[in-house]
Amino acid sequence: MTETERPRLPLIEICVEGIDGLLAAQAAGADRVELCASLVEGGITPSFGTVRTALELATIPFHVIVRPRGGDFLYSEAEYRSMLADVRALAELGVAGVVIGCLAADGTIDEQRMSELAQAAGSLNVTCHRAFDMTRDPTEALESLIRCKVGRVLTSGQRDTALEGADLLADLVRQAGDRIIILGCGGLDPQNIAEVRRKTGVSEMHFAALRDVPSAMRYRNPKVGMGGTDLDREYRNTVTDEVLVAATIAAARA
Template sequence: MLEVIVTTVEDAIIAEAGGADRLELCVSMDEGGVTPSLGKIKNVIGAVDIPVYVMLRPHGNSFHYTEEDFSVMLDDLRVIQLFGAKGVVFGGLTFENRIDHIILKDMLPHCEGLGVTFHRAFDEAEDQLEALKQIAKHQPITRILTAGGPGKAPDQIEQIEKLLRATEDYPFELLIGSGVTPANAQQFLDIGAKELHVGSAVRFNNSFHKPINIELIRDMKETMEAHFNQ
């Protein structure tokens, strides 16, 4: 499964044409991604046939959310569902950098029918193995986006491998992202990754300010298909 970050309708069309299996729609990538405008959500979903997961994050200040933030997220979630998204991407931490059970218990009952990705708040958790156990208590979380820690995935291969082994006993997949490129994708597949997440690495000049390079997505997809078909 190859997931590509998109920020515009044009991105979405190119990513699908290149072979992406799923899209993550968000904006303000300099802040780590926040919820896009309602118009953008509607038009991106309408432009493609592959699943679109929408970032549900009201601000880029942190992964700590107030009651007021929850109210905004819930309103955004209702519209995301109305427009036909297949999933949402969200998560939360306490001020002690542990999994925020309150935000999950409050939000998840409203996510019926949607896939749920716990985003890279996971990488700021105090103890990632413990965080896996805590997230496993919440359904319907279907995957966790991680780079193995706050840095880039290629620098944390050992931790990612450890997390992949631990996840075998849990009802969700790990989605490996941040620093994943067509050139290094194979090393993540070799340690057991089944889902890869790419952003600036498949854009011209490796920049979110530049368009998606369809050839890079095709290269990544070919690498993945070759690995799983061997």
């Protein structure tokens, strides 16, 4: 499916980690995928081997997050240069879109960097991720993104969940009009997704349907971990739950 072929609304985007997540999301009926690495950090740029494999296997469009690290969205000059290089490389590979976000220290959108990244993306779809939810003034931030020629913004209405942020999401949909797409997110599941759609009027919705599964490793070393203090993390994998994706999509369109 191409980006110009409009599926039945709401359009559903699934946030996934890696190839297996993409395959699960598209098998469950997703319209689009946001392809990431390390969702435990909120998503960072996946490897280009991952992106190339995704291009070979994907039957739906996918957008690639360009985020060099976890943490805040105030980047050093070297980090920003790496983001520009990633966007240009992804454009050459032919992905459907990129997902970016840069803030200034005062909590505003960094318009110079966002404009340059959008320009580097060329004809790709450009989404601002939830860096938007960390801005000091969402009304001002939305106008900034429009000036930067960003095509959509991922937001929970500056709250932890879309239900909590529903009033602001509805305001943003009205403010956006047909100038930018509001991609609603934040704790969406089969129990609440229809209510959020009804309250906000968003035409596109985004969620990650994840579950932990035990590692298939038979040998386990209990004395060492690969980071942090959770020694069991090396023997627990987080995957996209195909059944939950399908159930949430069905609930959104019921």
